[in-house]
Amino acid sequence: MKTEVAVRKALPESLTPQRLVELYRTMLLIRHFEEQCSPAYRQGKMGGYMHVYIGQEAVATGFIAHMRDDDYMVCSYRDHGHALARGTDPRRVMAELFGRYTGVSKGKGGSMHLVDVERGFLGGYGIVGGMVPLAVGIGYGIRYRGGDQVCLCFFGDGAMNIGPVHEALNMAAIYKVPVVFVCENNRYAMATPVEFASAVPNLAERAKQYGMPTRQIEGMDLLEVYRQAEEIIRQVRTTPTPFFVEVITYRFEGHGIADNPTNQALYRTKEEVEYWRQRDPIVNTARFLLDSGIATEQQLLEWDAHAKQQALEAVAYADASPEPPIEELYRDVYTDMEVQEWR
Amino acid sequence: MAVITYREALRQALTEEMERDPNVFLVGEEIGRYQGTFRVTEGLLQRFGEMRVVDTPISESGIAGMAIGAAMIGLRPVAEFMTFSFALIAVDQIVNHAAKILYMFGGQISVPVVFRGPAGGGAQLSAQHSHSLESWYAHIPGLKVVTPATPADAKGMLKTAIRDDNPVIFMEHAKLYSTRGEVPEGDYTIPFGVADVKREGSDVTIIAYSQPVLLALHAAEKLAETEGIQCEVIDLRSLQPLDMETILRSISKTHRAVVVHEDHRNVGFGAEIVARIQEFAFDELDAPVLRVASADVPIPYARNLERAAFPSEEDIIRAVKRVLV
Numbered sequence: 001m002k003t004e005v006a007v008r009k010a011l012p013e014s015l016t017p018q019r020l021v022e023l024y025r026t027m028l029l030i031r032h033f034e035e036q037c038s039p040a041y042r043q044g045k046m047g048g049y050m051h052v053y054i055g056q057e058a059v060a061t062g063f064i065a066h067m068r069d070d071d072y073m074v075c076s077y078r079d080h081g082h083a084l085a086r087g088t089d090p091r092r093v094m095a096e097l098f099g100r101y102t103g104v105s106k107g108k109g110g111s112m113h114l115v116d117v118e119r120g121f122l123g124g125y126g127i128v129g130g131m132v133p134l135a136v137g138i139g140y141g142i143r144y145r146g147g148d149q150v151c152l153c154f155f156g157d158g159a160m161n162i163g164p165v166h167e168a169l170n171m172a173a174i175y176k177v178p179v180v181f182v183c184e185n186n187r188y189a190m191a192t193p194v195e196f197a198s199a200v201p202n203l204a205e206r207a208k209q210y211g212m213p214t215r216q217i218e219g220m221d222l223l224e225v226y227r228q229a230e231e232i233i234r235q236v237r238t239t240p241t242p243f244f245v246e247v248i249t250y251r252f253e254g255h256g257i258a259d260n261p262t263n264q265a266l267y268r269t270k271e272e273v274e275y276w277r278q279r280d281p282i283v284n285t286a287r288f289l290l291d292s293g294i295a296t297e298q299q300l301l302e303w304d305a306h307a308k309q310q311a312l313e314a315v316a317y318a319d320a321s322p323e324p325p326i327e328e329l330y331r332d333v334y335t336d337m338e339v340q341e342w343r
Numbered sequence: 344m345a346v347i348t349y350r351e352a353l354r355q356a357l358t359e360e361m362e363r364d365p366n367v368f369l370v371g372e373e374i375g376r377y378q379g380t381f382r383v384t385e386g387l388l389q390r391f392g393e394m395r396v397v398d399t400p401i402s403e404s405g406i407a408g409m410a411i412g413a414a415m416i417g418l419r420p421v422a423e424f425m426t427f428s429f430a431l432i433a434v435d436q437i438v439n440h441a442a443k444i445l446y447m448f449g450g451q452i453s454v455p456v457v458f459r460g461p462a463g464g465g466a467q468l469s470a471q472h473s474h475s476l477e478s479w480y481a482h483i484p485g486l487k488v489v490t491p492a493t494p495a496d497a498k499g500m501l502k503t504a505i506r507d508d509n510p511v512i513f514m515e516h517a518k519l520y521s522t523r524g525e526v527p528e529g530d531y532t533i534p535f536g537v538a539d540v541k542r543e544g545s546d547v548t549i550i551a552y553s554q555p556v557l558l559a560l561h562a563a564e565k566l567a568e569t570e571g572i573q574c575e576v577i578d579l580r581s582l583q584p585l586d587m588e589t590i591l592r593s594i595s596k597t598h599r600a601v602v603v604h605e606d607h608r609n610v611g612f613g614a615e616i617v618a619r620i621q622e623f624a625f626d627e628l629d630a631p632v633l634r635v636a637s638a639d640v641p642i643p644y645a646r647n648l649e650r651a652a653f654p655s656e657e658d659i660i661r662a663v664k665r666v667l668v
């Protein structure tokens with residue numbers, strides 16, 4: 001066990017042991033939430049495409065930790081972790097996955113399209129790269145109003161090969177929008193490795209030409225992500241510049257439900273997955289909490305049980321929630337007008 | 344005849360055409376090493392190698408443009424969109440380039456390219472992943488648009504598409520990939536612009552294409568069994584060119600028609616069919632022609648809402664009964 005002074009030194013200045021525990025528990029919640037998803041899917045409680053965030057928890061957690069209440073974020077369809085890290089009620093997230101009326105989008109969006117407007121989470125998007133131009137507009141809107149908020153824009157390595165993403169990065173730099181582009185490089189876009197798809201496989205390097213600061217960081221270590229994200233977000237908030245950060249991470253599960261172990265064998269080895277599982281951000285952080293004396297084994301077990309409980313409650317809540325009423329089909333198409341179907 | 348799946352039929356067409364013509368190559372996301380998201384291209388990389396089965400980054404506009412460019416100098420690319428919802432990013436390449444090049448250069452450069460992949464939804468894919476959009480493409484002069492519903496049509500029409508000197512939008516449907524049907528062995532083609540009467544009947548003409556053809560056939564069976572109503576089911580197969588003769592011939596027999604598609608009703612392809620029917624068969628009609636289509640809303644996720652949004656067998660039955668009143 002380390003002395004209190006040594007612990008404080010190991011932690012970034014803004015990170016109290018108490019806050020670190022909160023972040024750790026956020027990661028636990030994400031992990032347990034995601035672990036409930038695949039079985040629920042197989043039981044037919046969800047449908048469509050569903051992508052879990054297991055392995056990448058430290059990224060959303062470490063970045064979103066620095067968001068102010070009035071900041072914004074957008075992300076891809078792999079969005080459960082981002083919503084949970086932002087503090088969205090897990091029950092309402094699960095209800096959305098179940099297509100229930102109590103879900104964050106009234107059951108109309110599903111797993112890929114979570115949202116929490118109150119918390120500045122302006123949505124998960126299903127078209128690869130589609131959210132990146134949106135973030136430029138959000139950033140522009142912030143500047144337009146003279147605010148000092150930032151927008152975090154999360155997307156995958158695969159999105160780096162979508163044309164509009166490059167238009168957006170260039171425009172972000174031209175207009176100096178306060179956007180942090182967080183490229184979550186989990187090594188694969190579906191089954192396609194980054195080295196195959198990107199002529200310049202170092203994505204931070206590739207983004208450099210857009211005239212904004214870029215950085216590549218390690219994404220399996222919560223403390224490291226936290227530290228880097230703090231610096232980057234501060235810079236974006238205080239100087240008028242966007243920032244591109246490539247976060248090296250890994251998804252432990254398949255791309256989505258259909259990407260089962262047989263399919264995964266077409267593009268990655270069990271050894272590779274095992275290598276990354278050894279770098280599990282939750283295990284890492286737990287070890288740090290123990291070694292530094294911030295937490296006891298007993299506490300870790302309690303927190304784990306509590307997170308699991310929350311995930312199970314989310315499932316129960318979703319299960320008990322009603323389907324959206326059929327009138328919802330025609331609601332929300334326009335703000336001010338009914339859909340008129342001549343039948 | 345062998346009974347195979349729609350997916351296998353497509354794969355046979357690709358394989359046979361690649362063997363027949365060395366200019367044919369495939370390009371798209373996850374089509375090679377991963378064997379195709381819907382397994383249509385399974386085994387083709389192993390068989391034909393990397394030059395002819397080209398895995399790409401997620402770059403739809405690049406994929407389309409690359410295919411068009413290669414077609415301009417005489418290759419015969421078949422570009423796969425993982426789904427047509429993602430083709431939206433490539434629409435400029437398809438509409439402003441593929442569709443225009445022959446005409447704006449006075450007929451000197453042709454673009455023999457096929458854009459294929461699944462369109463439509465129905466598996467809770469939600470708002471951004473459930474598009475059909477065939478009416479968009481059919482609206483563009485210069486594009487051919489085909490939508491086979493059976494394994495036999497899929498194979499014969501994919502071959503025709505590959506041999507066609509024009510850009511062809513070849514729309515499949517994810518719900519069709521595992522459906523089975525008899526498929527002739529070896530080489531055969533099915534011409535574009537020839538509809539197929541999939542069921543004969545004398546009371547009402549049901550006009551459909553792609554996956555809704557199966558819905559229409561089910562509805563027709565049910566109507567025959569329970570009500571003694573005999574529907575003729577026309578599978579258009581090809582939207583551009585469109586076989587109006589078969590439609591008009593059927594209507595001169597039934598005097599009543601219902602058009603079914605999965606795309607939205609508003610400005611959907613059904614509108615064009617109905618307009619032509621009233622222009623060219625007004626005197627034959629005993630009832631207004633009705634459309635059965637998706638609700639004019641973004642496709643919702645929740646199962647009950649999605650079911651309500653898409654056309655169903657019951658919707659078709661209801662429409663048939665209405666035109667018979």
Ligand SMILES: Cc1ncc(C[n+]2csc(CCOP(=O)(O)OP(=O)(O)O)c2C)c(N)n1
Binds near residue numbers: 160372
């Ligand atoms: C424009 C577009 N093309 C293809 C797809 C199908 N697709 C969904 S996710 C995905 C891979 C994306 O990989 P990446 O950006 O690395 O994100 P990750 O899934 O690894 O989080 C693909 C190809 C899509 N959704 N949008």
Ligand SMILES: [Mg+2]
Binds near residue numbers: 156158186187190
């Ligand atoms: Mg990725």
